[in-house]
Amino acid sequence: MKKIILAFDSVHFAQSAFDFAEKLNEKQPILLVGLFLPQISYANVWSYGDGIGGPLFIPSLEESESEYAEKNIEKFERLCQLNQIDYTVRKDFNGLALQEIKKESRFADLMLVGSQTFYENIGIGETSSYLKETLHDVECSTIVLPDEYVYPTKNILAYDGSPSSVYAIKQFIYLMPELADNQTVLLHLKSDEKDEILDESYIEELAGRHFKNLTVTKLDLDPKKYFATWVSDKKDSILVSGSFSRSAISTLFKKSFISDVLKEHKIPLFISHK
Numbered sequence: 001m002k003k004i005i006l007a008f009d010s011v012h013f014a015q016s017a018f019d020f021a022e023k024l025n026e027k028q029p030i031l032l033v034g035l036f037l038p039q040i041s042y043a044n045v046w047s048y049g050d051g052i053g054g055p056l057f058i059p060s061l062e063e064s065e066s067e068y069a070e071k072n073i074e075k076f077e078r079l080c081q082l083n084q085i086d087y088t089v090r091k092d093f094n095g096l097a098l099q100e101i102k103k104e105s106r107f108a109d110l111m112l113v114g115s116q117t118f119y120e121n122i123g124i125g126e127t128s129s130y131l132k133e134t135l136h137d138v139e140c141s142t143i144v145l146p147d148e149y150v151y152p153t154k155n156i157l158a159y160d161g162s163p164s165s166v167y168a169i170k171q172f173i174y175l176m177p178e179l180a181d182n183q184t185v186l187l188h189l190k191s192d193e194k195d196e197i198l199d200e201s202y203i204e205e206l207a208g209r210h211f212k213n214l215t216v217t218k219l220d221l222d223p224k225k226y227f228a229t230w231v232s233d234k235k236d237s238i239l240v241s242g243s244f245s246r247s248a249i250s251t252l253f254k255k256s257f258i259s260d261v262l263k264e265h266k267i268p269l270f271i272s273h274k
Helices: 015-027 042-051 063-082 097-106 127-137 163-175 200-210 223-231 255-264
Strands: 002-009 030-037 086-090 110-113 141-144 154-159 183-189 214-219 237-241 269-271
Touching: 002 015, 002 097, 015 030, 015 063, 015 110, 030 063, 030 097, 063 086, 141 163, 154 163, 163 200, 163 237, 163 269, 183 200, 200 214
Parallel strands: 002 030, 002 110, 030 086, 110 141, 154 183, 154 237, 183 214, 237 269
Antiparallel strands: 141 269
């Protein structure tokens, strides 16, 4: 049984993320922890706590916001009971936000993030860097889900030869055996000008043991410019990526990748880092 965190703000119910959790529970029972945060930017929750050198306090809920929160908690509990999902509710986050959420992720297998408010300002100002901080600071693997997506029937394993990309693939293998039978593409992204796939036989040995329908594809185009185009017709896929190494994969986590892939093409993104 996996322990999965599902983060909500107090006003919006992250239905897409809940639906994903429901699908996982159908395959294997999970414990779903609902985190109900006040309606402040996820970006602010994470970045300001470190950025100014002091802790971030979450303000108390306004009365109208509190009513929304209680309704969403009731909805969460009702849906969990209806779908026979073991669940826990965490609320009343009036203390140190960063420390609280990081602690939750430390004791979880997986975190799901799925709310339109999380995407609304992507690509504006420094929001994409805030998203990077969020994904970097959580202490468990994370799946970022747009509000509209197709439950994945295909896997895309982004590999550039870096340790972080291998680590993400292994975590996906261990945490998401439900998707192991999907058609899977081991996608090589060049991290330099060399044509060969770094440690090709090693990564194929690893992936081949866990994914029966595995193919290896080398993206000869510049991933910084053309990755979003390549992935544009992969709407039934989940993308697996390491994060923030100095590599071709790290270049994906810029405005073009965040806005084009997550927002426009609507695919789930699995991220894991040490």
